[in-house]
Amino acid sequence: MEKYQNELLKDTLELLSFDGEEGKPLPGAPFGEGNRQCLDWFLSKAESFGFQTKNLDGYCGVADIGEGEAFGILGHLDTVPVGDGWTHNPYGEISGDVIYGRGVVDDRGPMLACLYAVKSLLDEGLIPKKRIRFIVGCNEETGWRCIKHFNTVEKMPDTGFSPDADFPVINCEKGIATITFEKNYSGNVEISGGTRPNVVPNVCTARIPDTADNLTIIEKSGLEYEIKDGRIVVTAHGKAAHAATPALGDNAIVKLLKALSDIDVDLKKIYNAFKTSDGKGAGLDLRDDVSGALTVNLGIISSHEKLKFTINIRYPVTVKKSTLIDILDKCLYDFTIAESEFQEPLYVDKNDVLVKTLLSTYNDVMGTNLDAISIGGGTYARALKHGVAFGPEFPGVESTIHMPDERTPISTYMNVFKIYREAIRRLCF
Known part of the structure; x- marks a missing residue:
């Protein structure tokens, strides 16, 4: 998987360069110009990987590949405000072996890692057994109007995950x-x-x-x-x-x-x-x-x-x-x-197939024996009839989301990529 590292890091810095704070509504950009530009960039990247994409009026976007039952991967491109106290560039910087930037963990980095995970499987000649549907929102942090709009113009998949919380897997959200x-x-x-x-x-x-x-x-x-x-x-x-x-x-x-x-x-x-x-x-x-x-x-x-x-x-x-x-x-x-x-809260039984598959994937890749957990965070998994949150933060590691100098070590980011790749392979290929 090392062959994707340089390309993924380069694209991550580009994705972090857009202002993700909710801005002044404009035609085709209900959450501001920065979020619209970020959405356009992500959909363009997905198209270059072979996905069929739709921009849903600037509220959110869809990228599909494969046929059959839809499996959703739901995340967001908007961010909380940058705020004060940064010692590195909040719009993307690599210093040493660490990537800094607002959204690198919450949630632009994980969504891009998932996109690259699918690309790497396609590059091997594997054919999806399901329709993999990326749903990327632009208003997760300030109201979920993106998901509300999606539900008026598109059909939400029944099953999927959101890479917007913690590993090993979240089966319960308060x-x-x-x-x-x-x-x-x-x-x-x-x-x-x-x-x-x-x-x-x-x-x-x-x-x-x-x-x-x-x-x-x-x-x-x-x-x-x-x-x-x-x-x-x-x-x-x-x-x-x-x-x-x-x-x-x-x-x-x-x-x-x-x-x-x-x-x-x-x-x-x-x-x-x-x-x-x-x-x-x-x-x-x-x-x-x-x-x-x-x-x-x-x-x-x-x-x-x-x-x-x-x-x-x-x-x-x-x-x-x-x-x-x-x-x-x-x-x-x-x-x-x-x-x-x-x-409303979310709860999926620990013995559910989706939970067990994601949990075993994490444990197999990381060599651990952990169990599903509950969080106070709320993710797009709640928008699914049958969905959970899966990563990207690791147990026992300091969280920097919503903080100055939001960051992730490159080695950690590549582990995130590997885990998502194996999970998507087991669930969709």
């Missing part, structure tokens, strides 16, 4: 709830923090009256501050992480609210509810044996016109949406829900 609360606010704190509900915020800033009491509180907090235009401007810095694994990050909003809770009663209520990612303060410390414990990320906050904040919850598969709402209504009785969006 439910996802994104909920925005708001209330009329007459306090003296101007606060702003966070960019996406599904990202642990790494910076949060507030402006408060320059009084002796406030200054004492802020000085004791140890947070960065300055006096400007008669206000104390205080900033908390944290560490970004994916909201599915909030413990890997350091929530800057929570850090700032801890200090401000001695100044403002409404902010104190939010802090007490969500100061820990297990949701215990809000009464959300729920778990089950199948999928584990609930997690919550306080992802966005602002006090412009109204006090508003957004949380992202990953809840166990046996927990009902109504239970979450009842608990939150009781805890945040003086806030109202401005917006809410839910994604």
